[in-house]
Amino acid sequence: MCRADVIEILLIDDDAQLGALMGDYLLPQGFRVTASATGEEGVDLALSGRFALVLLDVMLPGIDGIEVLRRVRARSAVAVVMLTARGDDDVERVIGLELGADDYLAKPCFPRELLARLRAVLRRTRDLPAQPMISAGRLRLDKARRTTSWGDQQVALTVTEFNLLELLMHGGDTVSTRDALCLAALGRSRHPYDRSIDVHVSNLRLKLDRATGRNIGIETVRGVGYRLRMEG
The missing domain is CATH 3.40.50.2300 (Response regulator)
Known part of the structure; x- marks a missing residue:
């Protein structure tokens, strides 16, 4: 049954x-x-x-x-x-x-x-508790509705990109390591030579650049990981 x-x-x-x-x-x-x-x-x-x-x-x-x-x-x-x-x-x-x-x-x-x-x-997509919106400048991430916007413009993200952005926004100036992002966003440990998380971050970076006019981006900290960067 x-x-x-x-x-x-x-x-x-x-x-x-x-x-x-x-x-x-x-x-x-x-x-x-x-x-x-x-x-x-x-x-x-x-x-x-x-x-x-x-x-x-x-x-x-x-x-x-x-x-x-x-x-x-x-x-x-x-x-x-x-x-x-x-x-x-x-x-x-x-x-x-x-x-x-x-x-x-x-x-x-x-x-x-x-x-x-x-x-x-x-x-990463189901049974998520309703939580308040978080923001970085004009970038807003609604965790309850799973939507992202820059001002009045919606930013279309995949499930994994949304989760990565949430992690980076919570991290603020702190660098999020590749291992931590892989575990939290993909639900698995990162293996040697695994580029999955880097590709997802690259996709997210391009979308943020287009949506925000490069006012918000993702900084690569060589050998460590990534953090969100705001201009001005």
């Missing part, structure tokens, strides 16, 4: 066997998996608002996973975890992160690792 509070997950992957296995494993854990075998259909489903998270394979028939992510991110901030073949070139993973993927996972993956990654991403 399905739980009443089941979480809807979209899997975009043409491997029917993988979809069935994921569905069987995740349903008792409180997740219901809907599978889509093509990128075109996957985009429509991802934008439907039905799903809390999208698992997206890079290699798909028709449009590939990178293009699917590009189209989804143009219209939605739904959490996305990319699936890549183990041993694939890191370039694909970096491109996915640059386009707004929240995390990536190599296939074949251990079921417990998959479950842990799903829960880590969803912890």
Whole structure:
């Protein structure tokens, strides 16, 4: 019997066997998996608002996973975890992160690792207590509504970018280390040569530069981490 509070997950992957296995494993854990075998259909489903998270394979028939992510991110901030073949070139993973993927996972993956990654991403988006707005100059972050604005202008951020900005705003002049940001924003420890957090920070920096006219930015402290910088 399905739980009443089941979480809807979209899997975009043409491997029917993988979809069935994921569905069987995740349903008792409180997740219901809907599978889509093509990128075109996957985009429509991802934008439907039905799903809390999208698992997206890079290699798909028709449009590939990178293009699917590009189209989804143009219209939605739904959490996305990319699936890549183990041993694939890191370039694909970096491109996915640059386009707004929240995390990536190599296939074949251990079921417990998959479950842990799903829960880590969803912890950043669900069951968050209502909290007051925090601000830095004209930059405002509404933690209850999960929205960000510069004056009257909304700043569209992904889930991970929002969490990073919140951490940096709370940090003030204090430098936030890469390890601390990775653990708090991605829900996992940072591994050697892992560039994930740097790519997310780079995306956030570009969005802040555009929205604020470079009045607020992110300073890199070489060998340590990042902190929020305000001009004037």
